[in-house]
Amino acid sequence: MDTKQLWKNCLVEIEAGVSKANFSTWFKNTCILKEEIGIVYVGVPNEFVRDWLKNKYHKLITKTIADAYENMRAVEYIITKTEPNKQELPKTTETYINKELPLRDLYINPDDNLNPRYHFNSFIVGTFNELAYAASQAIIENPGTKYNPFFVYGGTGLGKTHLIQAIGNSIKEKYPNKKVHYLTLEKFATDFINSLQNNKANSFKEKYRRYDLLIIDDIQFIGKMEKIQEELFHTFNTFYENNKQIIFSSDKHPNYIPELADRLKSRFAAGMIVDVSEPEYESRLAILKVKLKELNVDLDQEIIEYVAESIQGNIRELEGSLNTIICQYRLKNKPLLVSEVKNLLKNNIKPKKNVAIKDVVKIVSNYYSLEEASIYEKTRKKEIVKARQIIMYLLREDFNVSYPLIGQKLGGKDHTTVIHSYLKIKNDLKNDPQLMQELEQIRIMFK
């Protein structure tokens, strides 16, 4: 339904029914904000107008809208921010000479720290994050009881912050009385340390405990902070006991956060732990389209597809590449060719990893202080088997070498042996943080 057109039609009707003075006083700057299940929300500039429309013109408005829009059930009035007449600042010489205070606009609400930009409207759901999305919707329905705590983890730039802030924003909208607060662990820590310095540990506790929903981002850094872990533990307990929702995000599963106290680990696991993984092609395409719409830019379908295909993994990088293209597009002021885009993005695209199998063997055997040659030998010594299996896993997982080729290069093993090794390591990784760490360290050496 086109609310703009609807209101325009209604205004014409209303104008005929009231005096000109009344019309221009009360109906100027009004609009229809939205329509939801038959309720039409009329936006008004201030409370004076709201009261008056409600008391004096409600019948007229209801009738006029009902005539024009048959599905209408009720009319509500909401005060909206009227856009000030945007005009360029008159450049006086005074403003030129007198420096301005470097005041920055606060875009983020200082009360809850939430960035209004992060909303579910702009959140793309795909197979890579649908579980996290579904869980967050359940939380919005029943905050505090359904999945408490809610723990989101995943690699950098995959939309964790977007997701958890969107939960905050939605809860704020849905339950205006609930106090929502978003912060990073770093902020939590500095706050805590400050309160200790000023001997105000109690006010710190009170400050956090009066919120109804606490969202803590980047919790993975908590590892080394023992005292903060303890404080978080107590805060957590208070929230949990009062059925207040608490949400964490991290780039690792709680089990892999180093030096995390067991009591916190088990508490994180008590609620819901979900991961967001990397978006697949279709989701990347959808993300790009949403971004373009937000920025109000039109790009060739071919270009969008090319970007979605070539930039894999991280959503942040995807956005970055898109921004580069848009910047170039605005600069040139004419549609870009795919070849130009390819040229622009050539640095953003990670080169396909090509590595000699020999190098992998060398690095891994070095890491485990083994003779390089021992890997190729037919031996079942435990430490060598482990290294060999890790080599196979890496070759398959990171470098996409085929099973038979891996087998052939590692001393003529059968491809089923390779598959077995691959699956074994993959399985072990789930339960063995030690192995995970080793693997990460090895991976760093490839870079």
Add this chain to the structure above:
Amino acid sequence: MKIECGIEKIKNGILQVEKITGKNLTLPILSSILLIASGKSLKLRATNLSLGVEIEIPAKVEKEGIVAVSGTTLAGIFSNIFQNENIYLEEEGGNLLIKTKKSKIKLKGQTHDDFPTIPIVNGKTFEIESKKLVDGIKSVYYSSSLSDIKPEISSVYIYSNEDNLVFVSTDSFRLAEKKIKTKIVEEISGMLVPFKNIPEILRIFGDIQGVIKVCFNKNQISFSSDNVYLTSRIIDGVFPDYRQIIPKEFEVEAIILKQDLLNALKLSNIFSDKFNQINLLIKPKEKIFELSSQNNDIGENKTYLDAVLKGKDAVLGFNYKYFFDCFQSINTDSISIRLNQSSKPMVISGSSDNSFTYLIMPMNR
């Protein structure tokens, strides 16, 4: 409607609410004052759709009723009645009859049905002494931006911080902050009262003693005392994060007697150019605190003041008007000026008073 009441009381009430009646508005009824007689009082109501006020005056009501009459006319009548006795107001056929012992006036009424309602605000409430509220607003509001382009700084920003209620205004060239100690039960995260409504709020509550109840939500704020109810729209916006621009460390500090500085500034202003520029030169080692200004058409002037100085040498230019404005908010005898080299703002406050802070940006030349 038929009532009798003391002339002084009704006169004050009318002169107060008349200022708020809408002028130059498309709706003529807004330029009138609504008189409501009911119970044991007469209520005077006026609004311009940004601000609404209602003042209650004790009166002997013989017959209840409502009438709306032109505000300007009513104010004109009452500012010219000087007898100190009772006055009789009576509504007759939509018109208002005003009778005293020596005069009889008939005033044409307007259809009071069209008179807008004044919103009753529901939201957080707190109480504050009228004097403190007025002091807080008065100390800062002159720094607000006059232009409508950025509504969030064309306002007085009020928020609570521990035991203080903090008032802030800025027009981005200077900034004033006043902290008022008061008991606030509930935390106030911040509200923006439009600058345009401030003078009226000050005028109405300036004479009122006692406690004012303040009630506010996202869109509206109300102030009420025993017999006055005033409500204003508030700006739905976010005040800039000003705290981070107040410098914490300073290279130069000076303490000067307020009266000395004021006199020197006035003198310097005679010679300032069309940008009101005055230059300040501080040399702590040589104990020099110099104010100078020059104008090619008039001449130039240098004034030296006795001051307690600390830190490095400094030179900067600033706008005389901005400096002059803040004197009304400083109650101590001496003023402390703290600054850093070049482009950082100059910070002015009372020398032993932390409650008021004033920032001025230097000029570029």
